[in-house]
Amino acid sequence: MTAAVQVRPIIEARGLVKTFGRVVGLDGADFELYPGEVLAVIGDNGAGKSTLVKCLSGAMVPDAGEMLVHGEPVVFRRPQDARAAGIETVYQSLAVVPALDIASNMFLGREIRRSGPLGSIFRMLDHGQMRAKARQQLQDLGIGTLQSITQAVETLSGGQRQAVAVARAAAFGSQVIILDEPTAALGVRETAQVLKLIRDLRDRGLPVILISHNMPNVFEVADRIHVQRLGRRVAVISPSTHTPSEAVAIMTGALDATSPPAVTSTAATSAAVH
Amino acid sequence: MTEAQAAIDPAERFLHETTPLQRVHYILHRYPAISPAVVLVLAGLVLGAVNTRFFLPANLSLVVQQVAVVGGLAVGQTLIILTAGIDLSVGAIMIFSAIVMAASASTYGLPGPIALLIGLVVGTLAGGINGLLVTRLRLPPFIVTLGTLNIFTALTLLYSGGQSIQKGIPDILLWTGTDVTIGPFKLTTGVLLMVLMYAVATWVLRNTAWGRHLYAVGDDPEAARLAGIAVTRILLSAYLVAGFIFALTAWILIGRIGAASPNAAADANLDSITAVVIGGTSLFGGRGLIFGSLLGALIVGVFRNGLALAGVDVLYQTLVVGVLVIVAVAIDQWIRRVRA
Numbered sequence: 001m002t003a004a005v006q007v008r009p010i011i012e013a014r015g016l017v018k019t020f021g022r023v024v025g026l027d028g029a030d031f032e033l034y035p036g037e038v039l040a041v042i043g044d045n046g047a048g049k050s051t052l053v054k055c056l057s058g059a060m061v062p063d064a065g066e067m068l069v070h071g072e073p074v075v076f077r078r079p080q081d082a083r084a085a086g087i088e089t090v091y092q093s094l095a096v097v098p099a100l101d102i103a104s105n106m107f108l109g110r111e112i113r114r115s116g117p118l119g120s121i122f123r124m125l126d127h128g129q130m131r132a133k134a135r136q137q138l139q140d141l142g143i144g145t146l147q148s149i150t151q152a153v154e155t156l157s158g159g160q161r162q163a164v165a166v167a168r169a170a171a172f173g174s175q176v177i178i179l180d181e182p183t184a185a186l187g188v189r190e191t192a193q194v195l196k197l198i199r200d201l202r203d204r205g206l207p208v209i210l211i212s213h214n215m216p217n218v219f220e221v222a223d224r225i226h227v228q229r230l231g232r233r234v235a236v237i238s239p240s241t242h243t244p245s246e247a248v249a250i251m252t253g254a255l256d257a258t259s260p261p262a263v264t265s266t267a268a269t270s271a272a273v274h
Numbered sequence: 275m276t277e278a279q280a281a282i283d284p285a286e287r288f289l290h291e292t293t294p295l296q297r298v299h300y301i302l303h304r305y306p307a308i309s310p311a312v313v314l315v316l317a318g319l320v321l322g323a324v325n326t327r328f329f330l331p332a333n334l335s336l337v338v339q340q341v342a343v344v345g346g347l348a349v350g351q352t353l354i355i356l357t358a359g360i361d362l363s364v365g366a367i368m369i370f371s372a373i374v375m376a377a378s379a380s381t382y383g384l385p386g387p388i389a390l391l392i393g394l395v396v397g398t399l400a401g402g403i404n405g406l407l408v409t410r411l412r413l414p415p416f417i418v419t420l421g422t423l424n425i426f427t428a429l430t431l432l433y434s435g436g437q438s439i440q441k442g443i444p445d446i447l448l449w450t451g452t453d454v455t456i457g458p459f460k461l462t463t464g465v466l467l468m469v470l471m472y473a474v475a476t477w478v479l480r481n482t483a484w485g486r487h488l489y490a491v492g493d494d495p496e497a498a499r500l501a502g503i504a505v506t507r508i509l510l511s512a513y514l515v516a517g518f519i520f521a522l523t524a525w526i527l528i529g530r531i532g533a534a535s536p537n538a539a540a541d542a543n544l545d546s547i548t549a550v551v552i553g554g555t556s557l558f559g560g561r562g563l564i565f566g567s568l569l570g571a572l573i574v575g576v577f578r579n580g581l582a583l584a585g586v587d588v589l590y591q592t593l594v595v596g597v598l599v600i601v602a603v604a605i606d607q608w609i610r611r612v613r614a
Contacts (some may be wrong), residue, residue, distance in 0.1 A: 059500065080502045095500040099493040099560045104486055109502035111483040123482045155303070 008071055009034055010175055010207060011056065011087070016065035018051050025051035026062065027231030033176060038198060038208045040218040043228030044251055049211050050092075050180065052228065056209070057089035057178055058082030069175065080109075088173030092181040094165040098154035103127070103134040105153050106168045137171045138163070141197060159190030166197050170206065177201060178209040183217055195221050215244040227251055302609050306554040306562055309605055310569040313552075313598075317573060321580025328580050331458035338465055341575040343368075343530060343539055346468045346523030347546035348553070348567040349475050350401075350516030355550050356479075357492040357512050358559025359415035363404060364520050365542030366426035369535075371397035372524035373430050375447055376439040376534030386444030394521045400426060401517015405510040423543060430536045438535035443528065450529025464526035471519060475564045488512060493560025548574060548595060552602045556610060573598065 013031035018024075026048045033039050043049045054060035056067065058076035067074050069085050076082045082089070096105045107130045113119035114126045131149045138149075143163040153161055162182055169177045179198065183191040198208050198221050212218050218225060219239045227235040227250050235250050249255035292300070302308055322328040347364045354361045375393030378384045384392070400422070407418040450464035479485035490498040491508045499505050528534050553570030555562025574595055581591045 078502075079500055083502065089500075091500060093496070095494075095497040097490045097493045097497050097501075097560070100486065100489060108486070108490055108498070111486065113483075123484070125481050125483060125486070127481075152303070155300075 007034055009068075010070060012068040012071075013052075013056065014066050014068075016052065016055055016062045016067070018048075018055060018060060018062045024231050026055070026065075028065070029228065029231060030233050031056070031226065032236075033207055033209060034224075036202065036205060036207055037223040038202050038210060038221050040210045040212060040222035040225045041228060042212065042215075042218055042225060042247060042251055047228040047251070048231040049228050051231075053089070053178055053180055053209070053211055056082065057087060059089070059091075083172065086173060086175030087178065088169035088176075089178040090162075090165045090169050090180065090182060092184060094161055096153045096161060096165055096168075099152055101150045101152055102138075102156075102164055103131040103149045105164060106130070106134045106137065106171060110172065133171070134167075137167045141167050141170060141200060143167065143197075157190070158185050159187070159193055162186065162190070162194055163197065166194070166201075170201055173206060176207045176209060178211070180211045181213065182210070183212065183214055191217065215247065218247075219244050229253060299609065302605075306609065307566045307569065310553050310566050310573060310602075314569050314573050314576065317576050317580065321576065321584065324580070325583040328583055332460065333579065333583070335460045337572070337575045337579045338459075339462055339530070340579070341571045342462070342465045342468045343523060343527050344542060344545045344549055344574070345568055345571040346471060346526050347520060347542055348549040348571050349468075349471045349564060350519035350523075351546040351550050352553075352555055352562065352564050352567045353475070353488065353512050353516050353519075354415070355492075355547075355555050355557060356488050356559060356562060357509055358495075358557075359408065359492075359509070359512075360419065360547065360557070361404065361415065361513075361516065362419040362543050362547075363400075363423040363426055364516075364546050365539055366423045366430070367397055367400045367517060367520040368524045368527060368542060369538060370400060370426045370430045370433075371521040372527050372534040372538075373434045373439065373536060375524060376443050376528060377434065379444045379447065380439050380442030386446035389444065390446055390525065393524060394518060397521020397524060398514055398518040401513045401515070401520065402510070404517070405513025408513065409506040409510050434534075434536045436536060438533050438537075440533040443533065447525065447528045448532060450526045451532060452529070462529065464529045467522065467526055469568075471522065472564060472568050475519075479564055484508070484511070489560050491559075545574065548599055551606075552598055554602070554606065556606050557603070558610070561606075561610070570602075 009032040011031070011033040013029065016026045016029045016031070018026040029048060029052055031052065041049050041052065051060065055062045055076070058079040058081045061077055067076070069087075074085060076085070079089070097108065100108065112126045112130050114124045118124040119126070135149050141163070143160070153164060156164065166177070166179070166182070182194050186194060195217060198210060201208050210218065210222060222239055225237045225239065225242075225247060226233055227237065227247065229251060237247060237250070246255060318328070327333055347368060351361055351364055371393045374396045375389050378389035378392045379386055404415070404418055404422055407413055407422075408415050450462065450467060452463045454461045454463055454466060479488065487498065487503045487508050490501065490503060491505050495505050527539060531538055549570035550562075550567045551557065551570065552573050553562070553566030553568070555566055577594050577598070578591045581594065582588070
C-alpha cells in the first residue's frame with residue numbers, strides 16, 4: 001500500500017465528467033496508469049469506457065475534472081495535444097485511410113520532408129525515408145509478413161490493418177499507447193498476434209491501456225483491471241486476485257462494488273510490484 | 275492457414291492462389307490510370323482503322339487543342355472530386371473569370387497583365403466562396419455548386435450585358451492561342467499551359483503533405499481528423515486552388531476563341547466531370563490520379579473527333595460519351611470492392 005504511493009502514475013485523471021445532452025458518459029471518473037503496466041479498462045456498454053479513453057486521447061474534452069501527465073496538469077483540446085504529450089491511440093475504427101499505402105498512413109499528419117530547399121521551399125516529402133522507417137517499425141514489432149510497404153491499407157487483412165495502426169502508435173507514442181477494442185473484429189489467430197504485440201510493447205517499457213469487452217483477452221495480458229460502471233470507476237482489480245466471473249459481477253453491479261477499499265488496496269499492491 | 279503456407283513468398287502466393295480476374299482486379303486497383311489508358315489506345319486504333327485521316331498529325335493536333343479547355347477544368351475538378359466533393363460551377367467560374375479579364379482591359383483600359391491578375395484573383399475567390407459554403411455552412415458540395423453555377427452565370431450575364439468582348443483584348447490574354455509547332459504537331463501555348471497544369475498538380479499531389487491529406491480527407495475524413503489533419507482547412511484550400519485553376523483555364527479559353535463570350539463552353543461543367551470520371555477518379559473521393567483526367571478528356575475528344583471522321587451523327591457521339599461515363603463508374607465500383 002505504501003509502495004503504491006511512491007510510484008507516481010504516468011497518467012492520472014480525477015473526477016472526469018462528460019455529458020451528452022441528458023446522457024451521462026462520465027460521472028466523476030478517476031483513472032491511474034502506472035509505468036510499465038498493461039491496464040485493462042472493462043465495463044458494460046454505456047459504462048463510459050470509450051468516453052474515458054476519448055478524453056485521455058484528446059478526441060473529447062471533459063466538462064469537468066482534471067488530467068495529469070507525470071503529475072503535471074494537462075488540457076487536451078485536440079488529438080494532437082495528447083499526441084504531443086506522448087499519448088498515442090489506436091481507435092476501434094483504427095483511423096487508417098484505406099486508399100493510402102502503409103507508409104503514408106503511418107506518417108499521416110506527421111510527414112517527413114526532404115532536407116534542403118526541396119523540403120523547405122517546395123515542401124517535398126521524403127518518401128524514401130518514410131518507407132524505410134515504416135518498414136523498420138513493422139519489423140521491430142515482428143510484423144514482417146506484409147507484401148509491400150506501398151500497398152494500400154484496404155488490401156490488408158483485419159489483423160494486418162490493426163498491426164499497421166499499432167505500429168504507428170508505437171512509432172510515435174513515447175509515454176503510453178491506448179488500444180480501443182483492438183481484438184473486436186479479429187479472428188483467433190489475429191487476436192493472438194495483437195495480444196503478443198501488447199506484451200511486446202510493455203516489455204519495451206511502453207505502458208498500454210487496453211479497452212476490451214473480451215474477458216479472456218483481458219485476463220491474459222492485463223496487469224491491473226480498471227472496472228468502469230455507470231460513468232465511474234468502481235474497482236481496480238488484478239487478474240491474480242479475481243476471477244473473470246467476479247470481474248463481470250463487479251462490472252454489471254451483481255457483486256457489490258461499494259467495498260472497493262479492500263479491492264483497490266490489493267490492486268495497488270500488485271501495481272507496486274510491477 | 276498453417277505456418278508453412280504463410281511462409282510462402284507473397285508473390286508466389288499471389289500468382290498461385292488468385293484467378294486471372296482477381297489479378298486484373300488487383301492491378302487495376304493499384305494502378306487506376308490503366309483502364310482509361312487502355313480505352314484511349316483501343317479507341318484510337320479502332321477509329322484510326324475506320325478512317326485513316328484520324329492519325330494525321332494535323333487531326334491529332336486538332337483533338338488536343340479541342341481538349342485543352344475541358345482538360346484544364348478537369349485538373350481543378352479532380353482536386354474537388356478527390357475530396358469526395360463535386361463542382362457543378364467550374365464552367366461558370368471560368369467564363370466569369372474570362373469576362374472579368376477581358377472587360378478589365380477592354381472596358382476599363384487596365385494593362386493586360388493587371389487584367390489577367392484580376393481575373394485569376396476573381397476565379398480564386400469564386401472557388402473560395404464554394405469552399406466557404408461547403409466548410410462553414412456544411413452544405414453538400416452538389417447543392418452549393420448548383421447554386422453558385424446559377425449565381426456566377428447570372429453575374430456573368432449581368433456584368434457583360436450578354437455581349438461577347440472581342441475588341442481591345444490585350445495580347446497577353448490572347449497569348450494562349452499562339453501556335454507552337456512540335457515536330458509534325460501544331461499545338462498552342464494554351465495546350466502547353468494545360469499540360470503544365472497537369473504536371474504541377476501531379477507533382478503536388480504525390481510529393482507534398484497537402485496532396486496526401488487531400489486523398490485522406492476524401493477517403494475517410496474521420497480518420498484524417500484523428501490523424502491530426504485540419505480537415506476543413508484542406509477542403510477550403512482545395513476549392514481555392516481549383517478556383518485558381520478554373521481562372522487559368524479561362525485564359526486558355528480566351529486564347530482559343532480569341533474573345534471572351536458569356537455563352538462559350540456551355541457544356542464545360544458536365545464535360546469536366548465526365549473527363550474526371552472516365553479518367554478513373556472515384557466520385558466517392560480519395561481515389562484516382564490527376565493524370566487519369568487528362569486521359570479522360572482525351573478519350574472524349576478522340577471519340578467525338580473519330581466518330582465525326584467516320585461520318586457518325588453528332589447525336590451518336592453524345593450517346594457514346596454517355597455510355598462511357600456509365601461504364602467508367604461501373605468499373606470504378608468494381609475496382610473499389612477489394613478483397614482483404
